[in-house]
Amino acid sequence: MSALGHYIEREGIATTIVALVREHCERIRPPRALFVPFELGRPMGSPNDPALQHRVLAAALALFDAAKPLIVDFEEGDPDRQGIDGWTPPIDLPAVADGLSDADLAAALRAETDVIWPRYLATVENQGRTAVGIGPVAPNEIVAFLCRSLVDGVPSESADDFRPQYLLRFACDDLKAVYSETILSDPPYPNSRQVADWFWTKTAAGLILRRLRRVCLDHPGRGYQFVGRMFIMPAYLARRLEA
Amino acid sequence: MARLEYIPEPTATSIREIDCPDLGDPPFVTGPALKDRRIAMISTAGLFTRGDRPFVGGDADYRAIPADVGENDLLVGHVSVNFDRTGYQRDRNVMFPIDRLRELAAGGIIGSVADTHFSFMGATNPIEMEAHVAPVIAQLNADRVDSVVLLPV
Numbered sequence: 001m002s003a004l005g006h007y008i009e010r011e012g013i014a015t016t017i018v019a020l021v022r023e024h025c026e027r028i029r030p031p032r033a034l035f036v037p038f039e040l041g042r043p044m045g046s047p048n049d050p051a052l053q054h055r056v057l058a059a060a061l062a063l064f065d066a067a068k069p070l071i072v073d074f075e076e077g078d079p080d081r082q083g084i085d086g087w088t089p090p091i092d093l094p095a096v097a098d099g100l101s102d103a104d105l106a107a108a109l110r111a112e113t114d115v116i117w118p119r120y121l122a123t124v125e126n127q128g129r130t131a132v133g134i135g136p137v138a139p140n141e142i143v144a145f146l147c148r149s150l151v152d153g154v155p156s157e158s159a160d161d162f163r164p165q166y167l168l169r170f171a172c173d174d175l176k177a178v179y180s181e182t183i184l185s186d187p188p189y190p191n192s193r194q195v196a197d198w199f200w201t202k203t204a205a206g207l208i209l210r211r212l213r214r215v216c217l218d219h220p221g222r223g224y225q226f227v228g229r230m231f232i233m234p235a236y237l238a239r240r241l242e243a
Numbered sequence: 244m245a246r247l248e249y250i251p252e253p254t255a256t257s258i259r260e261i262d263c264p265d266l267g268d269p270p271f272v273t274g275p276a277l278k279d280r281r282i283a284m285i286s287t288a289g290l291f292t293r294g295d296r297p298f299v300g301g302d303a304d305y306r307a308i309p310a311d312v313g314e315n316d317l318l319v320g321h322v323s324v325n326f327d328r329t330g331y332q333r334d335r336n337v338m339f340p341i342d343r344l345r346e347l348a349a350g351g352i353i354g355s356v357a358d359t360h361f362s363f364m365g366a367t368n369p370i371e372m373e374a375h376v377a378p379v380i381a382q383l384n385a386d387r388v389d390s391v392v393l394l395p396v
Contacts, residue, residue, distance in 0.1 A: 047336075050343060
């Protein structure tokens, strides 16, 4: 990203970057950088904290007054780092037994989404937005698509303009978003690690994605292997849960 | 949390070892006072509008995002699963602070907000991205943009 600062400024347009990784900035040396201490994925800090977001933006924009290239540290910390002690998700889901067959795990996901889906739809209606829908599989087809992929095999071809492994990748991302949007509809808000821990260890959805990740890793095609290695499960959780 | 010591392994090591090109001394242009600047945002979250083509691994090109994109019509298409999306799901301004920028323009702190913003997908070789910068520059110039806020994830 810092490289874009070089490319754009070379063409006569001034740039300032809100940088999340100071080490990259120090190596690439963009024209102006504000280093912020927030989590990856949150360059502007906390959601629904416009005062903090204004302070971040103001600090980044103030660098346009500088007389020479510089990297500056944002002086505040990350308010979301600690999470909420004792957080539990605001929804009761059917318990998922260990060691289920693929068919039974698929059935468990269908039972679970019978609970999640109405809550998700209510959240979308209340908030007027959703981040679900990145791929060509329609949101209300995602569960059936993933169950089919586990029980009958991952798709070997795609009618859309994507390689089949990307259909799976998009559907996995969308399923995760259905769950996180549902449980983040009301306060108190856990931090992202708490959401991830819950999703990947306590839900049938997380378990089915973990199993699909394994299917991808064992697939003869390099495309699926790559998706399994990189694009389904956060690396820190794969190391902790799947080693 | 994005201080490397707070990022869990093996992601921290992967980030630390990313190959960063040597681009030399940074170019540096001056410009008008902040209250007169016209500002665009460029994200590397792989943002795209609903109905546009999502990013896939290795995509070095960009997507244009109209400033008036609806809250329900901006999606995160980055291939990496190693950054948080839950903040964005609650408030798009965490990655794409269009509301904050508009407020600054309404308050006279900045001159104006660009009509069009852009997103690339990080985790792409920046050298490959460079080939796609020229059309972005052309659109920024056509929109009379003189300043850009870069927003990685």
